[in-house]
Every structure is written in structure tokens, then in C-alpha cells.
Amino acid sequence: SQTIHQWPATLVQPVGSPLSLECTVEGTSNPNLYWYRQAAGRGLQLLFYSVGIGQISSEVPQNLSASRPQDRQFILSSKKLLLSDSGFYLCAWRRKVYGPRALYGYTFGSGTRLTVV
């Protein structure tokens, strides 16, 4: 079965410290991968997406970066966190080959709640 793992679930980091959030997908190959951020009480903002190893598209210029070192691994990083980086981060994947239309869609991880202090 296809699953998505995201960790850690909760993180408290001081301003200026580095960040690394990891997302891995199991049970599929060559997925499209996505990082979203949700500020408190607000919608989901697309940060990065990747259609393959080493291929990263940035949607919003900011303090964050993303990497895809392996087919099913997607990493969100920062060299120096800002207070404004606080939020709820969600990883998601989507099949590249659509297959049965009834199965088409995105699957989300359980999220990381990041608080920068």
C-alpha cells in the first residue's frame, strides 16, 4: 500500500537555527512531491514541488529551500530560521501516471508543527 511519512510531528527551534524536515513515500515510484505551509488559521500555501530527482520548483521566494536526493524523499530546509517561518508544514504526493480516474488525487502527510522562538 502507498503511504507517506513526515517527521518530526512537532518542532520548536530558536531564531537563526537550521531546519530540516523530511518526507518519504512508500509503495509508489516516480511520484510528484509537494511542500505546503499553513499559517495559523489560514489556507495552505504551496512552497515547493518536484517532478523528479533533483528537480525542484519554487513557488514563493523565501528563507526556505527544498531538495529531492532520492525518488521518494523530499526535504525542506533552512540555514537560518526566522520567526515568520513558524507554521504547519505538510508534505504531499501525487501519482504521475493517472491510472484509474477514481483513484486520482493527492495524499498528505500528517504534518509538522514548527514554532520558531
Add this chain to the structure above:
Amino acid sequence: AQTVTQSQPEMSVQEAETVTLSCTYDTSENNYYLFWYKQPPSRQMILVIRQEAYKQQNATENRFSVNFQKAAKSFSLKISDSQLGDTAMYFCAFDTDKLIFGTGTRLQVFP
């Protein structure tokens, strides 16, 4: 650029009643998907319903149905026989090769 607008920040409905959440979008694409996602307090994203743009028939999933008006770029969600467990944030989303979300509607179901 594609945009999704949810004009109702908050809605409330009494248990067993019907409520409709609004969503409009802007795109020049002709082939795309539209989704409604539910986010309960746990913040897990739960797929409620999906609609393919090429299908004229409105999608239905049990108590949830949509009114898809492609020419008007409108995609509203109707929840019938509302239940307390429907209390959550609801997000409309537009998809081609990436999912773009609206700002959400917070729905409260009262007993």
C-alpha cells in the same frame, strides 16, 4: 496564474440541516480537477470530493455533492443532513500539476 477564492471565512449550520460552501476559481486551462478537502482539528487533510472538469455531471459522495459550473468557474459544496463530525475547515482546491488552495471556510455544526 490560477487562483481559488472562498468568500465565506466562517459558516454555521444546525445538525441535520443543509449548508452550501462557495468556491470560485480563475484559470485559462481547459482540463483540470477540482477538490474539496476537510481539515478537522487534527489538521489531517481529508479528501471530501473531486470533480473532473471535462465531466458535466456533478460529483456526489454520500451526503456531499458539488455544483460545478465550468463557464462561471464556480465549484460549490453542499453538505446535506449535517452532522457534528462535519465541523472542520473546508478547503476548495484547483489542480493541473499542482494543487492550489483557497483560504478555507470554517464550518461549525451545532446540535
